[in-house]
Amino acid sequence: MRIKICGIRSKEDLKICEEKGADLMGFINIERSKRMVEIEEIKTLLSFMKDKTKAVLVIEPLNMADAEEKIKKSGITNIQLHSLSSEEINQLKEKYQKNEDKTQKSPELTITRAIGISEVINGHKKREIEYFADVCDFLLFDYEIQGKTGGTGKQIPTETAIEAAEIGKTRNKNVKLTLAGGMNASRIKNEGKILKKFFNVFDINSGVEDKPGVKNNSKITELMKIKVE
Secondary structure: EEEEEEOOOOOHHHHHHHHHHEEEEEEEEEEOOOOOOOHHHHHHHHHHOOOOOHHHEEOOOHHHHHHHHHHHHOOOOEEEOOOOOOOHHHHHHHHHHHHOOOOOOOOOOOEEEEEEEEOOHHHHHHHHHHHHHHHEEEEEEEEOOEOOOOOOOOOOOOOHHHHHHHHHHHHHOEOOOOEEEOOOHHHHOOOOOOOHOOOOOOEEHHHHEEOOOOOOOOOOOOOOOOHHO
């Protein structure tokens, strides 16, 4: 079970997450988010990280060119997308591989695509999961409200989350899966045993905060203790 703590905005919170053993740390560069951090600020935060490979850039680019610019400016190659079609993601990965400097070993571009899930999965949503499973390294399921994911604080019902996971894995056995949406220590303690059979990563944001973008040391400590148990 891997833990990603998202919505990092300060050096202090970053340090706590690293010290407590978070596997991944997410920096959100999306205007509509209460946890928005500018690319230049993200670069500053990265300079304090002991292991920069644990950084995840969370973006909602207008198009491929916008995504490429943010990836290049940040220097982060672990990307979580809240936009772009499966065709665009495939093109982005191909273009990145083509432009890699072959004279030195460069990190691969790892793409996670966020997919909004609510209470039930209809035919359209099933096809969406399948299309993204074809081209992405990870699928992240987050609660969706009015077509938007992220920052809702609401949890996807367990049965629905498992159904989404099974659809993704049936389509592509190699795709990895992340569960987000109101995740916290309590849910992982109560449902972690069954959920980790289907998910590779649990993504926690508001579940370890005092307020948007301000993490709570005690909540992070409690969360990471559950991971060890």
